[in-house]
Amino acid sequence: MRLLLIEDEKELAEALSAALSKQGVVIDHAMLLADACELTRQNTYDAILLDRRLPDGEGLTFIPKLRRAGVDTPIIVMTARNEPKERIEGLNGGADDYLGKPFLVDELMARLRAVLRRPPNVVEEKIAVGKMIIDPLNMNVMIGSALLELPRRELLVLIALAKRKDKTVLRSALETAVYNYEEEIQSNALDAHISRLRKRLSESSAGVTVHNIRGVGYLLKEE
Template structure:
C-alpha cells in the first residue's frame, strides 16, 4: 500500500509539475463552506495535492481569518448562513485582501457567473462539480501571477500603496478620504480599462448600504480635483453610460 501511495503521489506531482509541488508545500488554502459534506470533500482533495487547508463555515469568521492569515487561495461558497458570499468577496476586496478567490455555487446562470467575477472573484466553479475540475481550477489559480498581489500600483507619477493605504504623487502624500482611496486603488488596478459604475458601487459600499444616485459621480469629481491639485500626470476619464478609467494625461489627450 505504501508503494501504491508513493506512485500516486508521484503521478500527482508529474501531472501538476515540480514547480506546483514546491509551491503547494508552502501554500495554505481557506475553504469557506457551511455544508460539511462539501467542505469535507474539498478539503480532502486539496490536502491530497499537498496543500494545507483551513475550513470555516461562516462569512464573518472567514473575513477575520483572511485578514490575519496569508492564504494562497480562498474557495468561497455563495450560500453562507450569515452573509451572502458575493458580499463577503466584495468586503474582502474593499479591505485590500488580495488573495485569489475561487467562487463555488449551485447558481449556474451566466448572469450569476458575471456577478461573481465582477464582485472580485478570480474564477467560478458550479456545483455539482467533478473533482478533476476542482483540482484543475485550484492549480491554475495558484500558478497564476495576480496583479492584486502587488502592494504598489503605479500610473504615471501616481503611486498607490495598498499596504500603507496611501497615495503619493511625485513623492508627496495625497490627502484622500477612505472612499476616494478605494476608488483610486480600483481604477489604478484596472488602469486604461473602463470600470463600470456598478463595479465601483460594489467596491465602495456594502451589500445592504443605500447609495444615492450621484454618489459615485461625487467621489469621482472630488478624486479628479484632488489629483489635479497634486500635479498628477494621470486623469480620471468618464465615458457616459460605460464607466470610468484612469489613464496617463497624454493618452487621454490623444483620445480626446
C-alpha cells in the same frame, strides 16, 4: 499551498478538504463569513474557495471587504447557483473564477493552478536547491529525471524550508505550512517529519541538509 474554504455544507466541506489534502493542500475551513473574516486577518492564504449561500449572508459580499482591506488573494466562487446570469454576477463581483457544483476535484485543482499563475499572484514558482527542482504548484520534486516521492507533510516542510534556503524558518511558520488551524499538533510531530525528511534527502543524494537551530526552528543548506 494553503487555502481557505468558506462552505456551510459540513459533509461537502469535509469531503473536499480530504480530497484536497491528498493533493498536498492545507485547508482552513469556515462555515460563516464572520469566521472567514477573522481567519483572513490571522493568516495568509494562496487562494480562497467561496460558497455564495452562507448562513450569515451572500458570499459575494465578502470579496469587496477583502479588497478594501488590501487582500488580493485569488478567489474562486463555487456554488450551485450556476446560471449564466449568476456566473456573470459573480465574476463582475470580483471573483477570479466561478465553478458550478457539482465539480471534479481535478478541475478545481486545474483552476487553482490557473489563477495562481496570473500575475501578481505567481507565488509558487519552481525552486532549484541542491540537486532538486521543487515544483510547489504541482507538488513534486525532481532530482535529475527521477521523481523524489515524499509524503505530503514532509513535502510541505521541504517546500517551506526551500523557499527560505540558508535562512532559519521558525517552528511556528513550519507548523502553519503543514497543519490547518483545527488540527491538534503533537509536541514532537514536526521533529518526526523532519527526521524522516532528512533520511530521505540523504538516501536520494539530494544535495541539501536540514539543520536544527535549537529552540528556534530549522534551516536548509546546500551541501
